[in-house]
Amino acid sequence: MNHDSAGMNPSLDEPRAPSPRPAGAGAGIGSRPAPGSGASGAGVSFDPLRLDDAMRRLGSRLAADPSPLAEAWIDLARSWGELWTYGVARMAGAEAEPVVRPDDDDRRFRDPAWDDVPWFDLLKQAYLVNARACTSLPASVAGLDESSRDRLEFAARQMADALAPTNFFPTNPEALRAAVESGGTSVLDGMRQLVRDFDPRTGRLDVRMCAPDAFVVGETIAATPGKVVFRNDLIQLIQYAPATPAVRRRPMLLIPPWMNKFYVMDLRPGNSMVEWLVGRGHTVFIISWVNPDSSFAGKGFDDYMLEGPFAALEAIERATGEREVNAVGYCLGGILLSALSAWLHARGDPRLASTTYLATMVDFSDVGAVGVFIDEEGLPALESAISAQGYLSGRQVADTWRAVRANDLIWSFHVNGHLLGKEPPALDLLFWNCDPTNMPAAMHTFFMRNMYVGNRLREPGGLTLAGEAIDVTRITTPSYVLSAVEDHIAPWKTTYETTQLFAGPVEFVLGASGHIAGVVNPPAKHKYKHWTGRETPASPDAWLAAAQEHPGSWWPHWDRWLEPFGGGEAPARIPGEGGLPAIEDAPGSYVMRPMPQD
Numbered sequence: 001m002n003h004d005s006a007g008m009n010p011s012l013d014e015p016r017a018p019s020p021r022p023a024g025a026g027a028g029i030g031s032r033p034a035p036g037s038g039a040s041g042a043g044v045s046f047d048p049l050r051l052d053d054a055m056r057r058l059g060s061r062l063a064a065d066p067s068p069l070a071e072a073w074i075d076l077a078r079s080w081g082e083l084w085t086y087g088v089a090r091m092a093g094a095e096a097e098p099v100v101r102p103d104d105d106d107r108r109f110r111d112p113a114w115d116d117v118p119w120f121d122l123l124k125q126a127y128l129v130n131a132r133a134c135t136s137l138p139a140s141v142a143g144l145d146e147s148s149r150d151r152l153e154f155a156a157r158q159m160a161d162a163l164a165p166t167n168f169f170p171t172n173p174e175a176l177r178a179a180v181e182s183g184g185t186s187v188l189d190g191m192r193q194l195v196r197d198f199d200p201r202t203g204r205l206d207v208r209m210c211a212p213d214a215f216v217v218g219e220t221i222a223a224t225p226g227k228v229v230f231r232n233d234l235i236q237l238i239q240y241a242p243a244t245p246a247v248r249r250r251p252m253l254l255i256p257p258w259m260n261k262f263y264v265m266d267l268r269p270g271n272s273m274v275e276w277l278v279g280r281g282h283t284v285f286i287i288s289w290v291n292p293d294s295s296f297a298g299k300g301f302d303d304y305m306l307e308g309p310f311a312a313l314e315a316i317e318r319a320t321g322e323r324e325v326n327a328v329g330y331c332l333g334g335i336l337l338s339a340l341s342a343w344l345h346a347r348g349d350p351r352l353a354s355t356t357y358l359a360t361m362v363d364f365s366d367v368g369a370v371g372v373f374i375d376e377e378g379l380p381a382l383e384s385a386i387s388a389q390g391y392l393s394g395r396q397v398a399d400t401w402r403a404v405r406a407n408d409l410i411w412s413f414h415v416n417g418h419l420l421g422k423e424p425p426a427l428d429l430l431f432w433n434c435d436p437t438n439m440p441a442a443m444h445t446f447f448m449r450n451m452y453v454g455n456r457l458r459e460p461g462g463l464t465l466a467g468e469a470i471d472v473t474r475i476t477t478p479s480y481v482l483s484a485v486e487d488h489i490a491p492w493k494t495t496y497e498t499t500q501l502f503a504g505p506v507e508f509v510l511g512a513s514g515h516i517a518g519v520v521n522p523p524a525k526h527k528y529k530h531w532t533g534r535e536t537p538a539s540p541d542a543w544l545a546a547a548q549e550h551p552g553s554w555w556p557h558w559d560r561w562l563e564p565f566g567g568g569e570a571p572a573r574i575p576g577e578g579g580l581p582a583i584e585d586a587p588g589s590y591v592m593r594p595m596p597q598d
Contacts, residue, residue: 221428224240227575251316293390309333329358345475366491480561
């Protein structure tokens with residue numbers, strides 16, 4: 001690895017830029033890269049699903065045995081016959097049992113008109129019948145390999161989601177009603193938003209998730225007082241001002257994911273994990289990752305570990321005099337923390353008093369729906385495309401995650417904005433979600449091949465980092481593992497595998513909701529719930545069956561778990577008055593860097 005933690009990139013030593021006002025994360029409705037995503041020049045014009053290959057394999061299997069296709073047509077014809085009979089009964093005013101119903105969690109058809117008005121009821125059921133036929137065909141074809149089947153099913157769902165009647169003005173009863181009730185104003189407002197979101201240069205429609213001017217970084221979001229006390233090429237380290245006269249002696253290091261801005265852990269006041277931890281008497285440090293451009297292309301996993309959390313640990317020791325630290329990793333940050341923990345263990349360095357893993361996979365045996373984009377055969381084309389620009393664009397990653405849950409993360413915003421004429425909501429989580437960062441090419445290649453495809457992090461000696469063969473199964477540091485039951489990025493049953501890997505004591509907790517809301521859940525909100533368990537059996541289902549359900553946030557439970565690792569009390573520490581001088585005010589300049597345009 002090309003490790004150079006001492007030098008500063010001259011392009012980073014700039015005055016603070018204006019607060020970013022992200023416009024959206026890219027909805028994936030267009031087929032070309034997002035404006036400003038860095039995907040210019042060579043770009044990344046490839047087929048991430050390799051649908052041509054999957055379709056050829058499907059065609060080959062159907063040519064050898066066309067019976068699944070014939071059966072699918074017969075089932076579809078039968079369903080349409082039943083739908084015709086149902087429609088006649090409804091038009092005659094008779095009671096009839098629907099042919100098909102939406103799933104319980106399908107929120108697209110919540111408007112009463114979809115059940116009460118026969119025309120809309122029939123349209124809904126016709127769509128669901130066709131969508132079911134389209135998405136179920138790949139699973140019925142014998143001999144089709146699992147990878148091709150998954151990719152075809154994913155593509156079929158994307159097509160079915162896009163063609164839902166809720167997405168079109170003439171077939172959306174809520175949009176029609178809003179147009180009448182507003183005297184056409186909702187239509188005009190929706191058209192304005194549609195024109196605003198469409199880029200004629202690329203032919204791409206970026207559906208906005210957030211109100212771009214709702215927050216100002218450093219003022220109304222990422223606003224917890226603190227100072228930048230250390231920086232290198234990859235990170236700025238922020239130390240937050242104390243809120244109590246005495247603090248827990250051992251400091252806390254927060255490691256956010258490097259594909260996002262750090263302030264997911266410091267959202268608006270009242271919704272900030274950092275603010276809450278400071279209020280509980282912790283001396284909190286957080287890593288703010290740089291937003292890399294093509295000049296960072298050679299930065300790899302070793303560099304991110306050494307210049308990221310390891311450099312932060314050394315800086316914290318200089319700032320506070322404390323060598324032992326309680327470390328917290330969120331998502332990708334947790335993956336990096338697990339590697340660092342194993343690396344420190346291999347070196348005989350016990351400086352981590354405890355570790356907390358938030359929505360983190362250490363085992364990658366089942367990565368969920370995103371696995372359709374990642375396999376050994378497709379990696380070379382992806383790596384070639386990314387190496388041409390030097391990094392993987394954060395906007396492309398955001399597009400991918402939104403596509404995994406397209407109805408919730410793409411089409412619902414399209415309906416609210418373009419059909420109903422509503423402005424995007426002013427939500428801090430959505431604002432943050434629209435402000436991604438990039439991943440250097442070398443880091444992406446290593447991460448994809450060794451984690452998602454090779455699953456080597458869990459294997460003893462499977463990875464060698466900075467000269468040390470690491471083994472996560474020898475980690476004895478007490479660990480707290482938090483997962484979210486609806487997480488589509490780090491599926492909870494996969495993250496549960498961490499309890500079976502580490503040698504030390506592991507406390508597993510399951511939160512309600514998803515990857516972000518399940519983690520960022522301040523107690524004052526009185527939202528959601530969480531589950532705890534005394535034992536960690538091999539099966540996640542067995543754990544859940546024996547787990548105890550609790551109302552509200554998991555944060556107080558975590559704080560009680562952290563208490564024995566606090567190391568007693570110490571006088572409150574003022575950032576910049578310890579062993580490291582203050583460089584600038586929080587949130588620092590790295591978080592202000594706009595998305596590279598090269």
